[in-house]
Amino acid sequence: MYQFRIIVFFMFFSAIGFSQTVDSLEMEKKQKSxxxxxxxxxxxxxxxxxxxxxxxxxxxxxxxxxxxxxxxxxxxxxxxxxxxxxxxxxxxxxxxxxxxxxxxxxxxxxxxxxxxxxxxxxxxxxxxSPIRSELSFWKKTNSVGLDINQGTFSNWSAGGYSSVSGIVKGDFSRNYEKGRTVWQNELKVRYGLNKQENVELRKTDDVLSINSSFGYKSSVKSNWYYSAKMTLNTQMANGYAYPDVENPISRAFAPAYLFVGIGSEFFKNNFKAYISPLTLKSTLVLDDVLANKGEFGLEGGVFDENGNLLKAGRKSKNELGFLFTTEWNKALMKNVSLKNNLTLYTDYLNNFGNVDVDWQLMLEMKVNSLLKATLGGHLIYDDDIKNKRDVDGVQITEGPRVQFKQLLSVGLVYNF
Structure with a gap:
């Protein structure tokens, strides 16, 4: 009964976005040459x-x-x-x-x-007009950047390790807007490496994200859009629980998270909010070893007492639930802006009320057209992701933990 009341509440909350006002000016179109x-x-x-x-x-x-x-x-x-x-x-x-x-x-x-x-x-x-307009309804932005951090120590009395690290990043968007129709597409790519003295090369960042959102509103007076959204989040290279570099804990598209749903989206100035009462979440693990281990909440393989595989593990898991996302960009002062992105998801059928959280907070400080400093944090909580760490050379698996990543970088950014 408790779960039923919560589901009804979500449905009522979602209906607010769908109750758009229809234009009051409706005229019959007549054929005229x-x-x-x-x-x-x-x-x-x-x-x-x-x-x-x-x-x-x-x-x-x-x-x-x-x-x-x-x-x-x-x-x-x-x-x-x-x-x-x-x-x-x-x-x-x-x-x-x-x-x-x-x-x-x-x-x-x-x-x-x-x-x-x-x-x-x-x-x-x-x-x-016989002379066709050259006006385009597409708007594109491209941004590529490189952040490098380096430190060298020689006979330094306080101690320290020489290190160098770098992050290559790219943000690309293609947005279409005509009348009441909006189609927004975004691709984000990040990859970072770190090399310390007497330590192997290690990965510091790895992101591949694709977002596509299509919206239509029934009235020009409204800020609400009927919307369909697709999001894919994954990585491009192997991940390890360092210093163990023999057993990857993640690979390309292992895991990958795909969200596809319909709902309603609110646009006003620099704020967006998306409500979807019906969103399909697919967790993909396209790697045989990790799938057979049952990583990332999937059903693992079946082994005999000698470790021989009898039944392969599942490589995907589908959930149907409620998705809520917000995006807010605020100019704090000249050349200083704050970006806040929050995603909340809960599954209707499996442990309803257990919320997956993905929260990114980024402070960008623009020095000039090429130099930019960035300070930010990324918090993730997913009950299906188990924590792994190395203890005396042995990799152990713990329960779910709050994942947090902090970033401070200064680098070059080129927009075109």
Whole structure:
């Protein structure tokens, strides 16, 4: 009865995101030819013309007097906010020829555009103009970086080991936004190594993450989207419980965590929240040795008394549960920003109420266009992941533990 009440609560909480307001302006679309549209509505115009970032109407046959408006788009220093300056012109004929005189009527009127819809209507200029617009609805960002830390000791009285470490990282995004449709795609890659004096080369970081989210909202007045999301998290190289480098405790796609679900997502400024009452979580262990050991919560293989494998272990496990994620980016001051990502997941059927936690907190300090300092932490708790450590050369397995990773780095970042 207790679990049933909690499930009902989650369902009610999820329904908030799905109860979007439908636009109040609903008009029946009538078939009308382009020629008839021009004759009745735009008889004095030839076509819509795009130059650089400005789309304006070009006159061909001008009445004795008419008024046109032009706009100029200007970038501001405050993040993604842009300013549009709208100017109004009075157009008149000169004598009997085709020369035109343009007079600026009022003082240019500027307003800030923050990507918030102001109306429910849209001019389909791209469909009516014989000159197709070059405007793209895709926005891409690419960022690659290298962090290097190095320390050398020679006859140092306080003691110490010489070491050098480095992390190669890359963040790539491809986002599509048109009208009420949003499709966001992101790829994150990180790999780090450390070499200390008289110690073998060791891995310090290893991340391969793919995120894809598709959303559609029924009203331009709402900040909620009907959304479908896919996330894949894994690694690229073997992991060890050092100093044991003979028995890997993880490999590429062993484990890998795949989340696929539907729900509702809230967008406002630099904050996003995703609620999914139906999310499939797949745990993959695509390595025979680790799968047969029953690692990461999977059913292991069956062995006889001599250690011979009788039945291979499972390489995947599927769960169905509730997923909640948030992403918040905050500019604390000039060139200093805070990023907070939190993911919570609980399975409906297996130990409901036991929550898997993935929390990342990152403070980025930008020195200039190429130099950046980063301070952050990453916390993970998953009841299916058992802790492993080396005791006197013997690898032992303990119960689940809170995993925590702290990072402080200064390095080069190149955006293109």
């Amino acid at each position: 382009i020629d008839a549209f021009y004759r009745t509505q735009f008889s004095v115009f030839d076509t819509l013309v795009k130059k650089n970032d400005t789309i304006f109407i070009r006159p061909i046959t001008v009445e004795p007097k008419m008024v046109l408006q032009d706009s100029v788009l200007m970038e501001l220093k405050s993040g993604d906010v842009q300013q549009v300056v709208v100017s109004t012109f009075e157009v008149t004929k000169r004598n009997k020829n085709t020369d035109l005189a343009y007079f600026l009527i009022p003082k240019p009127n500027g307003f800030v555009y923050d990507r918030t819809p102001r109306a429910n209507s849209q001019i389909l200029y791209d469909a009516l």
